[in-house]
Amino acid sequence: MFEPLDTAPAYLRLSAAIRARILGRELGEGDSLPTETELARQFAVNRSTVREALRNLQSAGLVERRGGGKKLYVSRPAVGAVGDGLREALTLHEARFADVWEALLALEPAVAAAAAKRRDAVQLAELEAIAVEFGASEKLATEAVALVGRFFRALGRASANPVFVLANEPLVQLVEPSLAIIIDRLPQARRRIAAAQRAMVTAIRARDRAAAADWMRRHVEDFRRGFEQAGLPLETVVR
Amino acid sequence: MFEPLDTAPAYLRLSAAIRARILGRELGEGDSLPTETELARQFAVNRSTVREALRNLQSAGLVERRGGGKKLYVSRPAVGAVGDGLREALTLHEARFADVWEALLALEPAVAAAAAKRRDAVQLAELEAIAVEFGASEKLATEAVALVGRFFRALGRASANPVFVLANEPLVQLVEPSLAIIIDRLPQARRRIAAAQRAMVTAIRARDRAAAADWMRRHVEDFRRGFEQAGLPLETVVR
DNA sequence: ATTGTCGGATTGTCGGACAATTATCATGGG
DNA sequence: CCCATGATAATTGTCCGACAATCCGACAAT
Numbered sequence: 001m002f003e004p005l006d007t008a009p010a011y012l013r014l015s016a017a018i019r020a021r022i023l024g025r026e027l028g029e030g031d032s033l034p035t036e037t038e039l040a041r042q043f044a045v046n047r048s049t050v051r052e053a054l055r056n057l058q059s060a061g062l063v064e065r066r067g068g069g070k071k072l073y074v075s076r077p078a079v080g081a082v083g084d085g086l087r088e089a090l091t092l093h094e095a096r097f098a099d100v101w102e103a104l105l106a107l108e109p110a111v112a113a114a115a116a117k118r119r120d121a122v123q124l125a126e127l128e129a130i131a132v133e134f135g136a137s138e139k140l141a142t143e144a145v146a147l148v149g150r151f152f153r154a155l156g157r158a159s160a161n162p163v164f165v166l167a168n169e170p171l172v173q174l175v176e177p178s179l180a181i182i183i184d185r186l187p188q189a190r191r192r193i194a195a196a197q198r199a200m201v202t203a204i205r206a207r208d209r210a211a212a213a214d215w216m217r218r219h220v221e222d223f224r225r226g227f228e229q230a231g232l233p234l235e236t237v238v239r
Numbered sequence: 240m241f242e243p244l245d246t247a248p249a250y251l252r253l254s255a256a257i258r259a260r261i262l263g264r265e266l267g268e269g270d271s272l273p274t275e276t277e278l279a280r281q282f283a284v285n286r287s288t289v290r291e292a293l294r295n296l297q298s299a300g301l302v303e304r305r306g307g308g309k310k311l312y313v314s315r316p317a318v319g320a321v322g323d324g325l326r327e328a329l330t331l332h333e334a335r336f337a338d339v340w341e342a343l344l345a346l347e348p349a350v351a352a353a354a355a356k357r358r359d360a361v362q363l364a365e366l367e368a369i370a371v372e373f374g375a376s377e378k379l380a381t382e383a384v385a386l387v388g389r390f391f392r393a394l395g396r397a398s399a400n401p402v403f404v405l406a407n408e409p410l411v412q413l414v415e416p417s418l419a420i421i422i423d424r425l426p427q428a429r430r431r432i433a434a435a436q437r438a439m440v441t442a443i444r445a446r447d448r449a450a451a452a453d454w455m456r457r458h459v460e461d462f463r464r465g466f467e468q469a470g471l472p473l474e475t476v477v478r
Numbered sequence: 479a480t481t482g483t484c485g486g487a488t489t490g491t492c493g494g495a496c497a498a499t500t501a502t503c504a505t506g507g508g
Numbered sequence: 509c510c511c512a513t514g515a516t517a518a519t520t521g522t523c524c525g526a527c528a529a530t531c532c533g534a535c536a537a538t
């Protein structure tokens with residue numbers, strides 16, 4: 001007979017309303033939002049309430065401020081921001097290295113295969129450049145790790161699959177600290193990574209999906225071995 | 240020479256400060272936050288500013304209100320909430336069905352294998368119950384879809400890998416509407432899904448990882464065929 | 479064309495206020 | 509002694525009004 005009343009706080013209903021407009025494409029990426037005062041007038045609430053709703057949308061990445069300006073623009077959630085959130089969530093869920101590794105083993109070969117299938121010339125050149133720079137490096141562990149991260153991210157973009165791009169990000173973030181330790185402790189790590197990157201680039205250049213996936217699989221398995229050889233237990237909780 | 244000044248608004252620095260405490264485990268899950276007035280006093284800002292910071296943390300799932308109460312408690316981001324955010328992000332990134340399917344094909348066999356390896360008796364019973372209920376159903380498409388969703392989520396939990404659990408969620412959410420259409424249009428879809436679920440349960444009961452992964456692979460590939468046979472183009476943008 | 483200036487618009491932050499709801503606790507009954 | 513109960517205090521959600529800092533756009537000066 002009667003439906004339950006919506007007793008949610010106004011700031012939540014407000015952000016839900018705007019969120020729905022964005023997801024329904026009535027507000028497209030790049031459109032600017034009305035000013036806070038104007039929103040307050042339209043929704044007939046106080047500006048403080050509007051601001052709470054906006055903070056909500058802002059941390060979901062649905063609106064953002066561009067280049068030091070004041071206006072808010074509708075945006076698609078940035079990969080980095082989504083990745084940060086996922087990394088936090090996984091950290092608080094006490095994901096262990098073994099868990100992340102298991103996901104990497106499932107995901108990355110498919111990413112590599114998709115990259116081999118769909119990469120364009122620019123993306124191939126980027127991967128090559130990163131592999132060359134890594135191979136030539138006598139750099140600090142942190143710089144080497146950053147290059148590995150760039151390689152994986154470039155691979156994700158080359159896969160032309162937004163699901164892979166987004167899924168990639170938190171895994172790479174979570175793995176980077178461990179990788180730094182491995183590169184520090186195991187002298188052969190750099191060589192093995194460089195070899196794997198070369199092999200993957202070659203396979204991707206040849207558009208050989210199977211080879212790309214296979215080399216990635218070895219690369220990821222190597223990574224686990226490195227983790228163990230560096231004396232770290234697989235049950236280590238990542239953070 | 241000079242470092243850039245931190246000119247971020249107070250509400251952002253405030254949420255960053257609390258966020259760091261939570262991620263650093265100084266505030267553990269279940270701890271309650273001080274009241275807004277108390278936070279305002281400690282950080283020497285106005286309560287309005289505190290509230291904006293809290294809205295930020297709240298939508299990241301780092302704090303939540305429990306059972307209609309007033310107090311805020313530190314929490315780990317709920318799987319459903321993280322999944323919602325990811326689904327939104329993927330929608331706005333214009334992920335196509337083909338992209339989601341490609342990710343499913345990479346991820347789900349690994350999830351099934353992990354479930355076969357690590358499931359306990361309760362989780363096995365849950366999977367069995369869902370499969371039986373699905374097999375016996377003359378239900379509406381929406382109910383059948385809900386059961387498929389429950390099957391995949393139960394599988395994720397049985398994998399005992401939080402990365403799989405979190406990655407699973409948005410994919411399942413994105414795929415459910417398509418699945419409803421398929422079940423509506425293709426009479427044989429129900430039978431094929433039921434058969435796949437039975438096979439997977441059998442493999443998982445026997446702890447046969449390879450068989451579980453293999454049946455899941457077929458299941459996912461079947462899903463793509465169903466999508467095409469239902470007359471939907473793979474390039475359809477999910478939402 | 480670049481730089482400086484000026485007024486208006488907008489955001490960030492503040493203080494205070496109040497109703498509605500929730501937490502706390504003393505108190506009396508079983 | 510334990511539990512229900514009601515009064516009281518604390519807290520949240522929302523509003524109002526205010527003001528400095530900053531950004532924006534237009535216009536003037538170099």
